Amino acid sequence: xxxxxxxxxxxxxxxxxxxxxxxxxxxxxxxxxxxxxxxxxxxxxxxxxxxxxxxxxxxxxxxxxxxxxxxxxxxxxxxxxxxxxxxxxxxxxxxxxxxxxxxxxxxxxxxxxxxxxxxxxxxxxxxxxxxxxxxxxxxxxxxxxxxxxxxxxxxxxxxxxxxxxxxxxxxxxxxxxxxxxxxxxxxxxxxxxxxxxxxxxxxxxxxxxxxxxxxxxxxxxxxxxxxxxxxxxxxxxxxxxxxxxxxxxxxxxxxxxxxxxxxxxxxxxxxxxxxxxxxxxxxxxxxxxxxxxxxxxxxxxxxxxxxxxxxxxxxxxxxxxxxxxxxxxxxxxxxxxxxxxxxxxxxxxxxxxxxxx
Amino acid sequence: xxxxxxxxxxxxxxxxxxxxxxxxxxxxxxxxxxxxxxxxxxxxxxxxxxxxxxxxxxxxxxxxxxxxxxxxxxxxxxxxxxxxxxxxxxxxxxxxxxxxxxxxxxxxxxxxxxxxxxxxxxxxxxxxxxxxxxxxxxxxxxxxxxxxxxxxxxxxxxxxxxxxxxxxxxxxxxxxxxxxxxxxxxxxxxxxxxxxxxxxxxxxxxxxxxxxxxxxxxxxxxxxxxxxxxxxxxxxxxxxxxxxxxxxxxxxxxxxxxxxxxxxxxxxxxxxxxxxxxxxxxxxxxxxxxxxxxxxxxxxxxxxxxxxxxxxxxxxxxxxxxxxxxxxxxxxxxxxxxxxxxxxxxxxxxxxxxxxxxxx
Numbered sequence: 001x002x003x004x005x006x007x008x009x010x011x012x013x014x015x016x017x018x019x020x021x022x023x024x025x026x027x028x029x030x031x032x033x034x035x036x037x038x039x040x041x042x043x044x045x046x047x048x049x050x051x052x053x054x055x056x057x058x059x060x061x062x063x064x065x066x067x068x069x070x071x072x073x074x075x076x077x078x079x080x081x082x083x084x085x086x087x088x089x090x091x092x093x094x095x096x097x098x099x100x101x102x103x104x105x106x107x108x109x110x111x112x113x114x115x116x117x118x119x120x121x122x123x124x125x126x127x128x129x130x131x132x133x134x135x136x137x138x139x140x141x142x143x144x145x146x147x148x149x150x151x152x153x154x155x156x157x158x159x160x161x162x163x164x165x166x167x168x169x170x171x172x173x174x175x176x177x178x179x180x181x182x183x184x185x186x187x188x189x190x191x192x193x194x195x196x197x198x199x200x201x202x203x204x205x206x207x208x209x210x211x212x213x214x215x216x217x218x219x220x221x222x223x224x225x226x227x228x229x230x231x232x233x234x235x236x237x238x239x240x241x242x243x244x245x246x247x248x249x250x251x252x253x254x255x256x257x258x259x260x261x262x263x264x265x266x267x268x269x270x271x272x273x274x275x276x277x278x279x280x281x282x283x284x285x286x287x288x289x290x291x292x293x294x295x296x297x298x299x300x301x302x303x304x305x306x307x308x309x310x311x312x313x314x315x316x317x318x319x320x321x322x323x324x325x326x327x328x329x330x331x332x333x334x335x336x337x338x339x340x341x342x343x344x345x346x347x348x349x350x351x352x353x354x355x356x357x
Numbered sequence: 358x359x360x361x362x363x364x365x366x367x368x369x370x371x372x373x374x375x376x377x378x379x380x381x382x383x384x385x386x387x388x389x390x391x392x393x394x395x396x397x398x399x400x401x402x403x404x405x406x407x408x409x410x411x412x413x414x415x416x417x418x419x420x421x422x423x424x425x426x427x428x429x430x431x432x433x434x435x436x437x438x439x440x441x442x443x444x445x446x447x448x449x450x451x452x453x454x455x456x457x458x459x460x461x462x463x464x465x466x467x468x469x470x471x472x473x474x475x476x477x478x479x480x481x482x483x484x485x486x487x488x489x490x491x492x493x494x495x496x497x498x499x500x501x502x503x504x505x506x507x508x509x510x511x512x513x514x515x516x517x518x519x520x521x522x523x524x525x526x527x528x529x530x531x532x533x534x535x536x537x538x539x540x541x542x543x544x545x546x547x548x549x550x551x552x553x554x555x556x557x558x559x560x561x562x563x564x565x566x567x568x569x570x571x572x573x574x575x576x577x578x579x580x581x582x583x584x585x586x587x588x589x590x591x592x593x594x595x596x597x598x599x600x601x602x603x604x605x606x607x608x609x610x611x612x613x614x615x616x617x618x619x620x621x622x623x624x625x626x627x628x629x630x631x632x633x634x635x636x637x638x639x640x641x642x643x644x645x646x647x648x649x650x651x652x653x654x655x656x657x658x659x660x661x662x663x664x665x666x667x668x669x670x671x672x673x674x675x676x677x678x679x680x681x682x683x684x685x686x687x688x689x690x691x692x693x694x695x696x697x698x699x700x701x702x703x704x705x706x707x708x709x710x711x712x713x714x715x716x717x
Contacts, residue, residue, distance in 0.1 A: 072629035
């Protein structure tokens with residue numbers, strides 16, 4: 001295990017150097033899956049990074065690497081950051097989970113934070129947001145506004161996070177409008193404007209007049225704008241340039257408070273491994289402005305739903321709910337536990353089509 | 358006045374001169390690009406080409422060059438055989454994916470048995486998977502006269518769908534909480550393509566790449582089959598008179614490149630990548646085409662070109678993280694390499710003559 005020895009030596013050397021350079025800024029690294037200009041997921045993570053810089057000023061130094069493929073290359077990118085003295089590294093995509101765990105073993109003194117995964121270690125935390133809370137509100141607005149009763153959904157990968165979003169949106173769409181039906185396209189990408197535009201166009205051609213997306217670019221917004229009478233929602237970021245129409249609202253991921261908090265923990269030496277899942281209440285999930293394109297009463301209902309979710313009075317997954325195959329899932333008044341939600345691999349009753357496998 | 362004039366035969370000097378020249382021109386044009394982005398061009402170029410080899414962390418990056426270069430070389434060697442004979446396998450990416458799937462699948466079928474035979478079986482399965490995927494365009498070409506460029510390229514997208522289906526279905530990790538992706542082969546010792554000597558980056562894929570280079574060299578220079586390949590590329594009609602059987606050559610070239618690409622996929626999935634996942638492939642199969650041409654379709658050239666390409670990848674990543682260069686700028690830089698190679702390649706077949714304007 002020579003590499004480990006060398007790496008350990010490098011870490012040791014870095015450790016010994018600390019007293020001499022106590023004024024050194026805390027170095028925080030970010031690994032991004034897309035380009036920082038994607039206007040969605042990575043863009044918001046990078047806003048979080050900039051917020052850390054602004055908050056701490058000279059006390060931090062941030063580095064990032066964008067468009068890192070999920071796979072063997074990620075391991076090198078993360079190792080490189082650790083080697084160059086990062087104290088805290090955020091890896092911001094599900095596919096970085098295995099590489100993060102592997103690298104974390106070799107750098108026990110570096111803290112790692114992996115977004116949306118489930119594997120932790122003494123120096124690896126996970127964090128994610130309860131995006132499904134925002135999806136519930138989207139589903140409500142979508143179903144209240146559709147005229148064709150067909151809602152298109154551009155899904156990325158069939159992982160629990162995405163399936164959860166589909167279910168949350170569907171449940172609340174059906175509550176608002178029992179005739180509504182979902183058409184789902186799996187794009188197998190987080191960010192690919194061409195594929196996303198194709199998917200949006202295909203859904204519009206199949207009669208959808210609302211497009212929900214779990215992919216990160218604004219291409220579906222552009223496709224909807226071209227079609228003219230189709231509404232959309234910003235994903236991960238506000239996508240405000242498509243306001244007030246076709247984009248009528250959005251789910252915004254706000255990572256800044258969490259990134260600042262965890263950086264502070266590292267500075268104070270109080271960082272501990274944890275699993276965080278924050279929602280509207282904590283401010284990690286924000287609902288972007290609901291524009292005037294949405295009828296006043298629908299807007300009022302949507303904001304009421306948001307307030308109920310935020311206060312904890314209402315859980316978006318509240319029974320009675322059945323699974324797609326008709327088997328019982330949640331009894332009247334029962335709410336879903338986080339374990340089931342985190343591993344969700346089934347549709348709720350009423351959704352047509354199958355989860356790819 | 359300057360005039361281009363075709364050479365009676367390709368210049369040997371220029372054949373060897375064009376790759377380094379293309380690299381030099383790329384450095385200049387790339388430097389200009391980086392300067393326009395507001396970065397110090399000298400520092401950026403130095404970071405890309407110097408830092409991985411001689412920088413502070415060369416002990417880590419050096420071995421990574423082998424890890425990144427091995428699949429490129431392995432695939433490019435296979436492609437070069439066909440390219441020399443005018444048989445265009447553009448779908449190595451697909452064969453790479455299928456080799457990874459069959460290789461990993463064979464290994465996982467044994468899980469959790471601790472048998473030495475697991476890894477050899479995976480090697481055979483990986484090669485067979487890539488070979489079988491390449492046989493589709495080969496047989497369609499022989500039977501129906503289809504174009505192997507289109508068929509092999511389109512099969513890449515089919516393979517990607519297959520990869521997604523495998524990550525979500527058959528090969529999905531039963532202990533993975535419903536998340537896509539297979540078990541991590543790095544954690545299953547008999548199937549793990551580990552470093553042979555820790556810290557060196559040498560894994561079985563690197564060994565296989567080196568063997569492939571030697572094998573291809575001997576084949577092309579010492580074996581009648583290699584002679585047939587070269588002859589078919591240079592003079593198809595003469596080749597027929599010399600007793601070349603074009604159909605068998607198509608089968609051999611596509612099969613060989615498919616098998617090598619499959620092997621590359623198998624070594625990658627069992628080593629550096631560790632698992633079958635939806636995003637397993639990162640374009641080695643396509644980049645290998647650049648490597649094959651940059652190496653002049655010559656085995657030793659491909660070896661050097663593969664390492665150079667790996668250098669631009671790893672140096673590019675360092676430049677991104679250290680200097681804040683955008684990822685897209687690095688990709689443009691790599692693209693320039695092929696562009697300038699093709700551009701200066703003109704001088705291999707043409708020469709410039711200065712013509713004095715005649716007095717009217």
